[in-house]
Structures are given as C-alpha cells and as structure tokens.
Amino acid sequence: MNKLCKAIGGYLVELDSREEQNFVTGFMRAHDKYNAYTGGNDIRREGTFVYYNSKKPMPALKWRPGNPNNWNSNEDCVQIWWKDLNDITCSRRDKYICEISF
Secondary structure (H helix, E strand, O other): HHHHHHOOOOOOOOOOOOHHOOOOOHHHHHHOOOEEEEEEEOOOOOOOOOOOOOOEEOOOEEOOOOOOOHHHHHOEEEEEEEEEEEEEEEOOOOEEEOOOOO
C-alpha cells in the first residue's frame, strides 16, 4: 500500500492530531467509506506505533474500545474504522488513504 502511495508521489496518511483524524474520518463518511489503512504500524516493536514514511511516533489518537489489541498476535497495521482507529493485519486487501505534500 505504501509503495502504491509512493508511486503517485505520496505516502500512507499520517494522522498528526485528533483534529486531523476527525477531518479524515469526516471526509471518508461523506463519501460512504468507513474503513481504510493509515501509515501507522507497530511492526518493529509491538505496542509502539510509528508511521511508515516519517518514522515518527503516532500521537495519542482515538482508538476503538479494546484496541489496539494485537488479536491473534497478527495485527501490526492501523486502519480507520468508522471514526476510530483499529489495529489490523497488514496483509488484508482493503482501502487505504494516501497523503501528498505540496
């Protein structure tokens, strides 16, 4: 997914604040989209979420209740699920959001 974003000059979205999270989820809902991958992941160290592109730690954002939970020891990527975040397997084929800086 991140490779596909890079191919168009961007990267998987990095939610830098709750305000940005609210903006992105509002945009998604306005277009009848309710889940999509972000650039967040804890692949290198379980429980330490960083972004693929910048390698910056993820800020305190709004997660779904009970998440992140690393269900089945196989959830290292972060998706938007409705308006909250959810950890999910990285291999699932699903929608994703690219961010492009101008």
